[in-house]
Amino acid sequence: MNKRGWLGSLAATVPMVLLFACAAPASAPVPAPREIKIMLPGTAFVPSDITVQPGERIRLVLEGKELPHTFVVEGLEHLIEIAVDKEQTVTRDITIPAGVEGTFTLYCGPHRVSGMVGTFTVGKPSLEPHLEVYLYTGGPELILPLVITDKPGWVVIHPVATGRAVTARDLGRVQIEPGVHRNVRVPLTTLPVSEEPLHAILHYDNPADGQFTDASGKPDDPPVYQTLPVRDKGLRVGKQTLVRLPTPVPTPKP
Numbered sequence: 185m186n187k188r189g190w191l192g193s194l195a196a197t198v199p200m201v202l203l204f205a206c207a208a209p210a211s212a213p214v215p216a217p218r219e220i221k222i223m224l225p226g227t228a229f230v231p232s233d234i235t236v237q238p239g240e241r242i243r244l245v246l247e248g249k250e251l252p253h254t255f256v257v258e259g260l261e262h263l264i265e266i267a268v269d270k271e272q273t274v275t276r277d278i279t280i281p282a283g284v285e286g287t288f289t290l291y292c293g294p295h296r297v298s299g300m301v302g303t304f305t306v307g308k309p310s311l312e313p314h315l316e317v318y319l320y321t322g323g324p325e326l327i328l329p330l331v332i333t334d335k336p337g338w339v340v341i342h343p344v345a346t347g348r349a350v351t352a353r354d355l356g357r358v359q360i361e362p363g364v365h366r367n368v369r370v371p372l373t374t375l376p377v378s379e380e381p382l383h384a385i386l387h388y389d390n391p392a393d394g395q396f397t398d399a400s401g402k403p404d405d406p407p408v409y410q411t412l413p414v415r416d417k418g419l420r421v422g423k424q425t426l427v428r429l430p431t432p433v434p435t436p437k438p
């Protein structure tokens with residue numbers, strides 16, 4: 185290497201050394217949190233399905249529109265319960281704990297009953313069964329804002345008598361594939377008697393033949409999860425209303 189070349193490379197090296205010396209802080213640099221922008225028009229979250237990673241730092245930017253809302257993640261309320269006034273933008277930095285994983289319901293407190301729900305997934309999505317219902321106020325269909333199932337099956341609406349679902353009466357049902365489904369409409373082929381409470385019940389397709397057999401005397405696909413009555417004593421919503429049903433015991437043939 186000639187003298188000029190040596191000096192040239194020294195000249196190139198010195199600023200690099202200075203740059204590193206100046207840039208090195210007392211602690212490791214913290215990367216900026218990932219920004220997630222969510223608009224709240226009407227009674228909706230846009231987008232309504234949010235996925236983050238365990239240990240990730242996020243910056244929620246919540247853009248309020250016409251109505252005041254809350255942005256709550258069920259089961260993670262200690263971490264994410266944010267009020268957003270109308271026309272207000274709220275920014276909140278959150279570190280997702282490393283040990284958290286699963287799919288959680290995102291909802292607005294005042295408007296959950298209007299179906300203002302979504303999902304907040306940490307890590308890999310979970311398909312733990314979940315039926316989200318709100319008050320049935322009459323009419324030819326019942327809408328479930330959120331249905332999650334891990335197996336193919338049916339959501340069936342049954343009336344309730346003395347606190348129990350009348351499984352012999354099937355007011356309406358809809359076939360459902362594994363996954364996360366929003367605003368599932370269940371047409372009611374039989375309108376409920378005035379003011380009687382209803383149950384939404386998840387049945388697995390078992391045997392997996394794509395058929396739901398509910399004729400009297402024949403076993404239907406097994407009911408797996410049910411909600412509490414949706415019109416009994418007013419409003420019942422959310423995961424806390426979901427009840428795991430006992431495994432049905434086959435009735436011995438006479």
Ligand SMILES: [Cu+2]
Nearest residue numbers: 253254292295
């Ligand atoms: Cu709201």
